[in-house]
Amino acid sequence: MAATIVGVSIGAPATPGVGIVLLATILQGAGVPASGLALVIGADRLLDMARTTLNVTGDLVACIVVDRWLGASVDAPNTGTVATEA
Numbered sequence: 695m696a697a698t699i700v701g702v703s704i705g706a707p708a709t710p711g712v713g714i715v716l717l718a719t720i721l722q723g724a725g726v727p728a729s730g731l732a733l734v735i736g737a738d739r740l741l742d743m744a745r746t747t748l749n750v751t752g753d754l755v756a757c758i759v760v761d762r763w764l765g766a767s768v769d770a771p772n773t774g775t776v777a778t779e780a
Contacts, residue, residue: 695724713742 702716714735718728 698723710742710746713745714738 699720702720714731717734718731721728721731
């Protein structure tokens with residue numbers, strides 16, 4: 695169950711409103727009736743804004759880490775020409 699939840703959280707798009715769909719999917723997979731979701735929908739909008747913000751921030755941090763990790767190898771824009779060393 696934990697592996698499923700981690701996989702869903704990694705694959706979740708940074709789009710508002712997706713959390714409730716993912717929650718319903720996880721609940722159904724765990725055998726919990728999704729009818730209890732009506733209790734969560736009221737507070738989900740506030741939580742959804744926080745999840746979306748955190749997801750977008752995580753994506754941006756991952757981009758910065760990869761950019762710094764790769765360094766100068768990707769700094770030059772793609773001009774369609776192949777650079778050769780002399």
